[in-house]
Structures are given as C-alpha cells and as structure tokens.
Amino acid sequence: MNIDFSTIVPYIPYIFQGIFVTLQIASVGALFGTILGLGLSFITSKENIFSKIFRFIIDFFRGTPLLFQLALFHYGISQIVSGFVPNVLTSAFIIFSLNSAAYLSEVLRAGIQSIDKGQIEAAVSLGVSKKDIALFIVIPIALKNVLPAIINEFITLTKETSIASFIGVSELMRRYEIVSGTLFRTFEPLLLIGLVYYLMNKVLSLAGKYLEGKLSYDHR
Amino acid sequence: MITVNHVYKSFDQLSVLEDINVTFKDHKTYAIIGSSGSGKSTLLRMLNGLEVPTKGTIDIDGVDIVKHHKQLEKLRPEIGMVFQSFNLFEHKTALENVMFALVKVKKMSENQAKEIAISKLKEVGCDHRLDHYPHTLSGGEKQRVAIARALAMSPSILLFDEPTSALDPEMTVEVLNVIKQVTKKKLTSILVTHEMNFAKEVADVIVYMDKGQIIEVADTTTFFTNTQSERAIQFLNNML
Numbered sequence: 001m002n003i004d005f006s007t008i009v010p011y012i013p014y015i016f017q018g019i020f021v022t023l024q025i026a027s028v029g030a031l032f033g034t035i036l037g038l039g040l041s042f043i044t045s046k047e048n049i050f051s052k053i054f055r056f057i058i059d060f061f062r063g064t065p066l067l068f069q070l071a072l073f074h075y076g077i078s079q080i081v082s083g084f085v086p087n088v089l090t091s092a093f094i095i096f097s098l099n100s101a102a103y104l105s106e107v108l109r110a111g112i113q114s115i116d117k118g119q120i121e122a123a124v125s126l127g128v129s130k131k132d133i134a135l136f137i138v139i140p141i142a143l144k145n146v147l148p149a150i151i152n153e154f155i156t157l158t159k160e161t162s163i164a165s166f167i168g169v170s171e172l173m174r175r176y177e178i179v180s181g182t183l184f185r186t187f188e189p190l191l192l193i194g195l196v197y198y199l200m201n202k203v204l205s206l207a208g209k210y211l212e213g214k215l216s217y218d219h220r
Numbered sequence: 221m222i223t224v225n226h227v228y229k230s231f232d233q234l235s236v237l238e239d240i241n242v243t244f245k246d247h248k249t250y251a252i253i254g255s256s257g258s259g260k261s262t263l264l265r266m267l268n269g270l271e272v273p274t275k276g277t278i279d280i281d282g283v284d285i286v287k288h289h290k291q292l293e294k295l296r297p298e299i300g301m302v303f304q305s306f307n308l309f310e311h312k313t314a315l316e317n318v319m320f321a322l323v324k325v326k327k328m329s330e331n332q333a334k335e336i337a338i339s340k341l342k343e344v345g346c347d348h349r350l351d352h353y354p355h356t357l358s359g360g361e362k363q364r365v366a367i368a369r370a371l372a373m374s375p376s377i378l379l380f381d382e383p384t385s386a387l388d389p390e391m392t393v394e395v396l397n398v399i400k401q402v403t404k405k406k407l408t409s410i411l412v413t414h415e416m417n418f419a420k421e422v423a424d425v426i427v428y429m430d431k432g433q434i435i436e437v438a439d440t441t442t443f444f445t446n447t448q449s450e451r452a453i454q455f456l457n458n459m460l
Contacts, residue, residue, distance in 0.1 A: 118307035122366075125268050126321035126373060127296035136324070140311050217311060217353040 008188045011179045015189065018172040019196060021089075025161040025171060028093045030154050033100030038139065040105035045112050061102035067163050070095045074167045092164040100157050107149045111142030144215045151208030155201045162197075172196060221246055222267060222377065222408070227276030229262055236262050238432045240276070246376075249403040250410045251419035251440075254429035255455060260412045263429070264379050267410065268299040280377075297325050300370030304382040306362040308354040314341060314365045315350040318372050326373070340368040344398045360391030364398050371402065378402065380411040416459050420444055428452045 008015075040058065044051045061069065074091040078084055086094075115138060123133045143150070165174035172193045179189045222244040229237040237259045244250055244267075252260045265271040266278060269285055269292045277284050280299070285292040308317050315337055322333035341347045344364040346357075354362055363383060370378060383399060384392040396418050403409045403422045413419055419426060419440070426443040428436040428451075435449045447453045 116307075116310075118303060118305050119309055121270055122301070122303065122307035122309070122369075123321075125270065125296065125299070125301040126369070127293065127325045128321055129293075129324070132324045136320070137309060144311065217355070 003187060004185075005188050007183055007185055008179065008192060011183075011189065012192070015172065015175045015179060015192060016196075018170060018175040018193075019200070021169065021171040022158070022161045023200070024089075025092050025096055025164055025169070026154070026158040029096030029100045029157050029161075032093075032097035033104050033153075033157070034150075036097065036101035037104030037108055040101060041108035041112055041142075042134070044105060044109055058102045058105055061099050062106075066095070066099055066160055067166055069099060070163060070167055088164075088167050088169045091167060092161075092169050096157065096161065096164070100153060103153055103156075104150065107146050107153060108142060110149075111146035112138060114145050115141050147208065147212055147215065151205060151211075154208075155204055158201055158204065159197060221279075221281060223277075223279040224263070224266075225277045225279070227263075227266065227273045227278065229259070229266070229271065229274050236432050237273075240434055242427060242434055242437060244377075244408055244410055246408055247406055248408060248424045249422055250408075250425045250427055251423035252410065252412045252427045252429060253414070253416070253419055253455075254435075257431075258429040259432040260429050261381055264381050264410060264412050267377070267379055268296060268301055270301075297321070297373045298376050300373055300375035300378040302363070302366050302370055302378070302380045302383050304385050306354070306359075306366045306386070308357075308362055308366055308369070310354055313351050313353055314346060314357065314361075314368075317354070317365055318369045321369070322372055336372050337368070340372045341365065343371070343401075344368045345394075358391060359387045360394045363387065363391075363395045367395075367398055367402065375407060377408045377410070380409065380413070382412050382414065384413070384415060414459075416456070428455070430455070 040054055043054050044058070070091065073095050074086060074088065077086060119137060119141070120133060123137050128137075161171055162173035164171055165177060168174065170178075176189045176193045180186050183189070224240050224242045227237060227240040228235070240263060252264065254260050262271055266273055267280075269289075273286055276286070278286055280295055283291045283295065285295065308314075309320065312320060315334070318337035318340055319330070319333040322328045322336060323330060326333075328336070338347060338350065341350065344367050346361055346364050346368060349357060349361055349365070354365075357365065367383075380399065384395050387395060392415070396415065399409075399411070400422050411419070411423065423440050426436075426438060426440050427434060428443070428449070430451050436443065436447070436452050438448070443452075444456070447456060
C-alpha cells in the first residue's frame with residue numbers, strides 16, 4: 001500500500017481556499033435559484049402562453065446535463081456575442097442559478113398547489129391585495145410545506161458545483177486536480193475533498209432540520 | 221343595500237342559478253335556506269365577488285360589483301365572510317389571523333391592530349387562545365376566531381356560508397350563540413344555513429331556494445306559519 005497523507009499537508013491551505021469558491025457558487029445558485037424559481041413557479045402555476053414558454057425553458061434545464069449547459073454557455077457565448085469571453089466564475093454563477101431555478105420552480109409549484117384554496121379566498125374576502133396574499137400567505141405556507149425538498153435541492157446543488165471545474169473554476173474539485181497533477185497522487189487529495197463535501201452538506205442538512213423544527217407549527 | 225338583478229350562473233353547461241332577483245336591506249338578518257345543490261352558497265359567494273355571475277348585475281350601495289372590479293376591491297373590507305371550513309391562515313396564530321388584514325388592508329399599526337384583535341377575540345370568547353395555531357383549536361374555536369377576524373374589519377355586511385355544517389352538535393351551539401350576538405349588531409347579515417330552528421330564531425327574512433331559483437322570500441314569521449309555495453312546504457316537512 002502506498003498511502004501517505006503527509007504528502008498533501010503543504011497543499012491543504014490551497015485546497016481549503018476552494019471551499020470558499022465552492023460555497024460562493026452554491027450560495028449564489030441557491031439564492032438566485034430560489035428567487036427566480038419562486039417567480040417561475042407563480043408563472044407556471046397558471047395556464048397561458050407565458051407559462052408554456054417558461055415550461056419549455058425549465059424542461060431544457062432539467063432535460064440536459066449541467067455540464068453541457070455550462071459548456072454551451074461559457075464556450076458558446078463568445079461565438080454569439082463575438083469578442084465577449086465571460087469570466088469562468090460568472091458563467092458558473094449564471095448557469096447554476098438558472099439550473100437550480102428550473103428545479104426549484106417545480107418544487108415550489110408543488111408547494112403552491114398544495115395550499116388549501118380556502119385560505120386564499122379568506123384573504124381575498126378580507127380585501128387583502130394579490131401582492132400581500134402572495135407574500136404573506138402563499139409563499140410562507142408553500143416554502144414551509146416543501147422545505148425538506150428545497151434543502152435536498154441545495155445539497156444536490158452544492159455537490160454539483162464540482163462540475164464548474166470543467167470550465168476551470170478553481171473550486172474544490174479543480175484544486176484537487178491541480179494538487180494530484182503536481183504530486184502524482186490521487187487518493188489522498190480526493191479523500192480530503194470528499195470529506196469536505198460531506199461535512200458541508202452535513203451542516204446544510206442539520207440547518208434544514210433545525211429550520212423545519214422552527215417553522216413547524218404542528219407541534220406547538 | 222344589496223340588489224341582485226336577473227343573475228344567472230352556469231359552470232360550463234350546468235346551470236346553477238337562474239334569474240335571481242332579491243334585495244337585501246341594511247341592518248336586517250337574512251337566512252337563505254334550501255336543499256343541497258340549490259345554489260345558496262353560489263349566490264352568497266357572488267355577493268363578495270368570489271363567484272362572478274354569467275349574466276346579470278349585483279348592486280351594493282349603488283355600485284355594480286360585476287362591472288366595476290376596482291370598486292369591488294374597495295368594498296371588500298366592508299363585506300365580511302365566514303366559511304364552512306373556517307379557512308384560518310394555518311401559519312398564523314389566532315391573534316395574528318385577526319390582526320393580518322387590519323395591518324395589511326386597514327394599514328393600522330401593530331399595536332392598534334392587536335388591541336382590536338384582542339377585543340374581538342374576547343367578544344367571541346376566544347381570548348384565552350391568542351397564541352394558538354389553528355390546528356390546535358377545536359372546530360368551534362376555529363369558527364369563532366374566523367368570526368372575530370371578519371368582525372375586526374367592522375364590515376357593514378357579513379356573509380355566513382353554512383358556518384356550522386362542519387361542526388359537532390355541541391360546538392354548533394357555541395358558534396350559533398356567537399352568530400346570534402353578531403346579528404344583533406348594526407349590520408346586514410346573510411346566512412346560508414341548514415339549521416332551521418336557528419334561522420327561525422335570528423332571521424328577519426327567509427329566502428327559500430330550490431334548483432337554482434328563488435322560490436319564496438318572506439319575513440320569518442310569515443314564512444314559517446304561512447308558507448306559500450308547494451316546494452317550500454315539502455322542504456320544511458322534510459327538515460322539521
């Protein structure tokens with residue numbers, strides 16, 4: 001057996017700096033994905049020409065690999081808008097946001113449709129505006145109802161940030177590749193980033209559990 | 221005053237209301253009765269725009285709410301509604317349920333809204349349940365909180381859509397007692413109900429409906445002692 005963890009010790013700070021990049025992509029994707037996803041879920045909850053168009057776009061993001069979308073955007077855009085070469089991190093931010101928006105919009109749409117219509121009628125009959133009904137009745141109840149599924153999406157998103165290494169974003173996976181190329185060692189740096197991914201998602205899922213408990217009015 | 225003029229309603233091919241003409245005068249209590257599927261609830265839900273007529277006009281204090289949707293929005297806080305299935309906001313406590321529209325619609329401060337909400341909850345006997353979420357309340361309590369929520373807006377018209385149909389007999393009594401107090405206030409109450417004895421007790425006027433039509437409108441004593449139509453006589457025989 002040829003395993004020696006001491007070989008990667010000098011590279012640990014370098015690898016750990018990737019955590020910051022990974023978290024950046026994941027949080028931008030989660031934040032904009034949720035906001036865009038909420039907007040999309042309201043649009044696709046209705047039946048009209050807009051909802052058909054947006055459903056098609058959602059289908060595209062759900063029906064093609066993330067790697068393909070990332071490559072298509074990052075390498076393709078300079079051919080469409082000639083001379084424009086996006087920063088790798090910008091490309092990652094955009095594609096991860098759109099991709100998670102597509103998935104989250106489906107989750108949130110289910111949440112919106114699960115709300116008992118009577119509560120909305122009650123708010124309408126009290127004279128509450130459409131905007132306030134959406135903000136203070138529909139969204140809070142929908143979010144609470146689908147919180148576990150949202151956390152699940154965030155975990156998936158965090159893991160998939162590793163795909164950004166393909167276009168050269170120096171997140172965890174990319175840094176592993178560089179370190180392993182330098183050391184001619186695979187196992188040790190790989191194990192290290194695996195552990196980091198696992199711990200990040202453990203924290204995320206614990207935070208989700210905590211939030212679920214906080215939001216649950218079923219047990220109060 | 222609410223005037224319903226030649227109102228028709230159909231869902232797809234199914235005709236639910238046919239040529240409805242009726243006037244609800246201020247500060248009176250009306251009971252709309254009739255067998256299931258007679259269109260009572262649909263008529264009631266039209267009075268605050270939850271259903272829109274296929275044809276006809278509904279005037280509330282001189283405003284045609286079918287044509288003028290903007291004005292209906294303004295009128296809505298004036299028209300309270302109590303539902304069969306309570307429809308409390310599941311993520312808000314009893315107190316928050318009552319406060320919500322006061323803050324969002326009447327633009328009151330939190331403190332002012334809270335004060336009114338507490339006094340209304342006290343009025344319906346639920347002030348010991350302020351911080352309770354709907355699912356921890358009994359059916360009767362839920363409905364009483366819903367009544368407090370409607371009352372807090374100080375409406376001039378209050379619509380009750382079978383308010384006790386989802387309740388156990390004991391809870392029915394507590395809710396009916398609250399409704400009885402409400403109908404004594406200076407507002408127009410319109411009540412869709414299957415509780416004949418209660419209708420007899422609180423209503424000034426009875427509106428009897430069958431198969432989407434209004435068959436008989438009469439003041440309560442006349443209706444129960446001197447029923448005119450054959451269908452109403454048969455209905456009462458089945459009910460009482």
